[in-house]
Amino acid sequence: MIRKIFLPSILLVLAYGFWISPDFKEISAGVAIFLFGMLSLEEGFKAFTGGLLENLLRRTTNKLWKSLSFGIITTTVMQSSSLVSVITISFLSAGLISLAAGIGIIFGANLGTTTGAWLVAGFGLKVKISAYAMPMIVFGVILIFQKSKELKGIGYVLTGLGFLFLGIHHMKEGFDAFKDTIDLTTYAVSGYAGIFLFTLLGLIATVVMQSSHATLVLIITALAAHQITYENALALAIGANIGTTVTAILGAMSANVEGRRLAGAHLIFNTVTAAIAIAMIYQLTHIVDLVSGWLGIASDNYTLKLAVFHTIFNLIGVLVMTPFINPMVRFLENFLKPKVRTTAQPRYLNRASIDFAETAINAVRKETLHLYDNAFEIIAGGLRLKPAWIRSDRPITELTNSSTRSREIDIDEQYNRQVKGLYSDIIDYMSEAQPSMSSGQSEELFALRSAGRDLVGAIKDIKHLQKNLERYMMSPNPAIRDEYQSIRGQLASLLRGLELVRHGGDDSATVLSLDELKAEMDEIEGLLDSTVDRLIRNHLITAEMATSLMNDSSYAHDVATKLVSMGEVLFSTGDINLRDAERNIALDDDEIDEALAASR
Amino acid sequence: MNMKKLFAKAENFLNSDKRKRKEKKKCLKHVLKKLRKQEEKFNARLQDETDQAVIDKLNKKIALVHAQRKKGLALMKELREKKKPAQ
Numbered sequence: 001m002i003r004k005i006f007l008p009s010i011l012l013v014l015a016y017g018f019w020i021s022p023d024f025k026e027i028s029a030g031v032a033i034f035l036f037g038m039l040s041l042e043e044g045f046k047a048f049t050g051g052l053l054e055n056l057l058r059r060t061t062n063k064l065w066k067s068l069s070f071g072i073i074t075t076t077v078m079q080s081s082s083l084v085s086v087i088t089i090s091f092l093s094a095g096l097i098s099l100a101a102g103i104g105i106i107f108g109a110n111l112g113t114t115t116g117a118w119l120v121a122g123f124g125l126k127v128k129i130s131a132y133a134m135p136m137i138v139f140g141v142i143l144i145f146q147k148s149k150e151l152k153g154i155g156y157v158l159t160g161l162g163f164l165f166l167g168i169h170h171m172k173e174g175f176d177a178f179k180d181t182i183d184l185t186t187y188a189v190s191g192y193a194g195i196f197l198f199t200l201l202g203l204i205a206t207v208v209m210q211s212s213h214a215t216l217v218l219i220i221t222a223l224a225a226h227q228i229t230y231e232n233a234l235a236l237a238i239g240a241n242i243g244t245t246v247t248a249i250l251g252a253m254s255a256n257v258e259g260r261r262l263a264g265a266h267l268i269f270n271t272v273t274a275a276i277a278i279a280m281i282y283q284l285t286h287i288v289d290l291v292s293g294w295l296g297i298a299s300d301n302y303t304l305k306l307a308v309f310h311t312i313f314n315l316i317g318v319l320v321m322t323p324f325i326n327p328m329v330r331f332l333e334n335f336l337k338p339k340v341r342t343t344a345q346p347r348y349l350n351r352a353s354i355d356f357a358e359t360a361i362n363a364v365r366k367e368t369l370h371l372y373d374n375a376f377e378i379i380a381g382g383l384r385l386k387p388a389w390i391r392s393d394r395p396i397t398e399l400t401n402s403s404t405r406s407r408e409i410d411i412d413e414q415y416n417r418q419v420k421g422l423y424s425d426i427i428d429y430m431s432e433a434q435p436s437m438s439s440g441q442s443e444e445l446f447a448l449r450s451a452g453r454d455l456v457g458a459i460k461d462i463k464h465l466q467k468n469l470e471r472y473m474m475s476p477n478p479a480i481r482d483e484y485q486s487i488r489g490q491l492a493s494l495l496r497g498l499e500l501v502r503h504g505g506d507d508s509a510t511v512l513s514l515d516e517l518k519a520e521m522d523e524i525e526g527l528l529d530s531t532v533d534r535l536i537r538n539h540l541i542t543a544e545m546a547t548s549l550m551n552d553s554s555y556a557h558d559v560a561t562k563l564v565s566m567g568e569v570l571f572s573t574g575d576i577n578l579r580d581a582e583r584n585i586a587l588d589d590d591e592i593d594e595a596l597a598a599s600r
Numbered sequence: 601m602n603m604k605k606l607f608a609k610a611e612n613f614l615n616s617d618k619r620k621r622k623e624k625k626k627c628l629k630h631v632l633k634k635l636r637k638q639e640e641k642f643n644a645r646l647q648d649e650t651d652q653a654v655i656d657k658l659n660k661k662i663a664l665v666h667a668q669r670k671k672g673l674a675l676m677k678e679l680r681e682k683k684k685p686a687q
Contacts, residue, residue: 440620512631512635512665512668513661515664515668516660516661516664519660519664575627577623577624577626577627578627578630578631580624580627581624581627581628581630581631581672582631584628584671584672584675585628585631585635585668585671585672585675586668587664587667587668587671591667591671592664592667594667595663595664595666595667596660596663596664598663598667599659599660599662599663
């Protein structure tokens with residue numbers, strides 16, 4: 001209900017405001033232009049998330065100081081803590097970084113966002129920035145129309161900065177004109193009542209504008225035009241800090257439990273920091289005066305003093321809260337528990353990461369590995385083997401001999417329960433993520449799609465194979481029984497080989513050892529015809545048995561081929577280019593034959 | 601950094617084809633280095649091995665890694681040739 005009336009009420013209030021005051025119209029237009037600039041800036045930086053930002057983020061997970069610095073630097077450069085929060089949430093959802101690292105980044109982003117106040121107060125108000133805005137917009141728009149993704153990205157960043165400057169200019173002009181007609185300082189409230197009231201106002205303004213940055217610029221321009229008192233401006237800045245968590249909470253709603261935990265950490269940080277700032281506001285203003293004096297800021301330069309205040313109170317927050325990151329992680333993990341998951345539910349696919357190509361690819365890769373785990377269980381079951389046995393180092397013949405007892409397994413039912421839904425979710429996610437991808441990234445997604453298809457195909461082949469497997473595994477005829485046991489052994493050995501490659505670590509040469517498995521498979525297939533001939537000639541098996549054996553060997557070969565080609569895609573680690581290099585070097589059947597023939 | 605270098609860097613950044621090719625070459629080089637080490641490791645093991653079955657297996661491994669390296673080197677050569685301007 002509230003949601004339904006919220007938007008129309010805001011629009012009505014604004015329309016009424018525009019009707020009675022042209023200055024209010026100019027200030028609002030300034031805010032709107034500023035927000036549009038931020039959107040454009042975010043769009044521009046997204047063009048570079050295809051590698052640089054994600055590579056950096058990946059390297060900042062091992063040490064807390066690195067996560068903090070990453071948060072500070074990226075937010076300073078991009079001037080948007082919300083973009084950094086959203087990227088961090090998407091990384092966390094895709095399982096690429098730990099919660100503690102994510103919290104470190106968010107703390108850093110809180111400190112990084114304070115540089116915005118410095119830029120506006122120190123530069124934006126002193127120089128006629130609208131003069132820079134126009135050329136920036138013109139150059140930016142020209143670059144947006146270029147084909148190259150990088151130029152387009154630079155274009156969006158330039159246009160974004162241009163609109164930010166233009167927005168600040170209009171806010172400043174609006175407030176300057178406003179002070180001739182009305183003096184807002186008459187509405188100033190002093191003491192703690194004023195602090196609480198203006199904190200609330202700052203919070204509301206930030207929730208409405210979805211940007212603490214915009215609120216802060218509004219506060220600074222109003223302060224510069226003497227439309228609010230310094231004390232009330234400080235309270236507004238505190239409110240803006242709490243309000244910004246709303247953006248993160250909204251972003252986390254669609255995220256998984258990890259994303260929600262991060263938003264929880266953000267909320268705790270900003271609320272605790274705000275509580276400290278409110279409780280110690282008079283001591284803080286004293287510290288601000290001292291620091292400002294030390295920095296050579298004039299005592300009546302309230303806009304720069306506000307920037308000092310904003311930085312100091314966020315710095316205090318970081319200093320106070322950083323030692324509590326680990327207890328905070330424990331608390332959030334206990335408080336926000338993941339929903340009970342079935343094996344068929346996706347674990348890494350998340351709306352939060354769909355816009356970030358590299359992260360989305362990683363999420364798909366991890367989810368397809370999850371699909372592989374489910375498929376592994378079904379395939380092992382189809383061979384009448386336990387997955388744990390295959391993963392152990394017990395000799396393969398021992399495994400195949402010790403589990404000849406046939407037990408009923410419904411592969412169709414298992415496929416529907418463990419694979420079908422998950423596979424559909426992966427396909428669905430891929431089709432949504434693909435439009436924003438470059439050609440190289442689309443190719444990677446295509447390879448992952450075929451890896452999923454190979455897995456599903458392998459399950460179907462095992463289903464066909466298991467009918468005769470069940471029948472001949474228990475056959476009184478030792479010749480046919482041995483042949484089927486041998487097929488089981490070969491596939492079990494292949495599954496073990498795949499597991500070894502999968503857990504082979506980051507060594508890029510490991511995935512190429514799959515070529516060895518390919519060679520073994522081809523060799524076994526080559527021997528099949530002569531084996532069948534020999535068995536028939538010696539009247540050891542019937543013609544019907546021979547046909548079954550040939551068909552089933554062909555199914556087994558198909559299973560192996562599909563699993564190896566899946567492994568080549570899924571088990572290769574590192575970035576896109578490295579995976580691409582490995583795939584290009586992997587040998588095809590003819591090349592394997594040629595290499596082996598040359599070695600003989 | 602002088603202006604010439606700065607321009608070269610900017611040009612390199614904007615010329616995404618060139619950058620992609622450079623990145624590809626770097627990755628290929630990395631994989632080739634790993635393969636070379638692997639081949640050396642297999643060869644060293646072969647020297648000490650007496651079991652014929654293991655020797656056969658190692659020979660197969662060496663043949664495959666060698667073929668992969670050969671393929672990788674050919675790809676590297678192709679990338680290098682693309683870099684050169686058309687004569």
